[in-house]
Amino acid sequence: MYDTWMRYLTPGQAHHRLGLVCLGVGLQHGCLPTVGPRTLDHHVAVVISAGGGWFRTADGRRTTVNAPALLWLTPGVTHHYGPDPRTGWDESFVDFAGPATATYTELGYIEPDRPVVPLSDAAGARAVVARIAGAARRGNPLLEVETGAAVHELLVVLRRSRADTDAEGDPVLNALARDACRPMSVAEHAARHGMTPAALRTVVRRAAGRSPKDYLLSIRLGRAKELLAATELPVAAGARRVGYDDPAYFSRLFARRVGMPPVRFRAQQARAVPGGVAGTGTGGAAGGDVPHPEHPPPPRSAPSKLPHHDHE
Structure with missing residues (x-):
């Protein structure tokens, strides 16, 4: 048994010029059907937050997937994966595209050569995906821009959530x-x-x-x-x-x-x-003394409001 919810979007050309667009979002869990083998023409970030399963690359190599983990599905690369049929897994996914994917790949935020990435925690990524799902409601006038902006945020959160990244930053x-x-x-x-x-x-x-x-x-x-x-x-x-x-x-x-x-x-x-x-x-x-950028001054407390007295 499994539960699944998904929505697919069709942004216009102007939205693509913003750099990234969201093409789809989904939340699902349980003993989901196997995916593939298949090849896509866009990127997908699949976040596994509970459970486990497997991932097989185009050359036949099979990798065990244990939550929390990230699966990178990249354009033109055949992939094949699925949860353990006995336990299933909790999965959220975001389909996205746009010219900024090349730059994010160059900077190492998207890793085509590492399709399975262990995460230290999936909560941050799940929260962003949940916001994308909320923004993807029909009738939202900001739909394409709001979801596209959230994809940028998702890539940052996923980069920070890698298991090989120190929470305090690289020493x-x-x-x-x-x-x-x-x-x-x-x-x-x-x-x-x-x-x-x-x-x-x-x-x-x-x-x-x-x-x-x-x-x-x-x-x-x-x-x-x-x-x-x-x-x-x-x-x-x-x-x-x-x-x-x-x-x-x-x-x-x-x-x-x-x-x-x-x-x-x-x-x-x-x-x-x-x-x-x-x-x-x-x-x-x-x-030339100015507050150091790492130590900004604290915000001032808001002034207390004096009670208003009516005068006779």
């Missing part, structure tokens, strides 16, 4: 982020972790979908933008803050990656009030 990435603004080469960063540069590239590429150099650069430029927008630090001083002793090189690099030189970015983004905390003597003009 190597955390260390690189912490030391990103120090004037160190990639080789020096690798040496600090007891790795060769090639080994560091492998780790960062798998965790962040980019090279160590690009990962470090993105953090440095992000911090440089914050200093330019929220302080009155000279460009050269800001460059030194983010690890560049040569302000001319920093300006060329900034312009190449951001699309405009630092002075133009500041002119567009600068705030009327310098960064820092008013009344502390640490404003942008005095030294």
Whole structure:
């Protein structure tokens, strides 16, 4: 016996240009029928949240599936799978397509070469799928955009839920982020972790979908933008803050990656009030102190409402 619910959608061409579209969503559990062998022309993420079964690839290799797990069904690749007929499994699935799938694959969020991915927890993914199912109700005027946006979120949640991903983030990435603004080469960063540069590239590429150099650069430029927008630090001083002793090189690099030189970015983004905390003597003009991006200031408490008194 099994229970199944599913809905299929047909987004228009304009929705495809948003990057991702949801083509279908389903929630089912029990001793479901075997799927395939079959080949699809779009992607499907199948989340197994309870039970177990098997998955067979086109070359005949059979893999045992134990919940929580993710099955990747990718376009043009034959797949064949099913739950254990004695116990069944709990399954949710989302069919999706769009030009952004190529980028998500390049970044490692979609893994065609790893069709069965163990998860540490399926609750987050199930919650997103449930929201997609809710948004897929007939008559929802935001149907295609709402479900498409949720597919982006699902890919992020699935990436974070992999069993080989630390809940606190990859320790190597955390260390690189912490030391990103120090004037160190990639080789020096690798040496600090007891790795060769090639080994560091492998780790960062798998965790962040980019090279160590690009990962470090993105953090440095992000911090440089914050200093330019929220302080009155000279460009050269800001460059030194983010690890560049040569302000001319920093300006060329900034312009190449951001699309405009630092002075133009500041002119567009600068705030009327310098960064820092008013009344502390640490404003942008005095030294360029701004709250660190990892430690934003707490929100202010809402002012209490005074009771209204009618006057005679």
